[in-house]
Amino acid sequence: MFGFSSGDWLFIALVMVTIFACVAISDMNRKNK
Numbered sequence: 001m002f003g004f005s006s007g008d009w010l011f012i013a014l015v016m017v018t019i020f021a022c023v024a025i026s027d028m029n030r031k032n033k
Helices: 006-032
Strands: none
Touching: none
């Protein structure tokens, strides 16, 4: 789409998943306390 290779899309997807996981974990910790 914007000149990204499949490797770039894979890296972007990995970063998004990592950020989402961190937010979800911190959210769960907040609810437990």
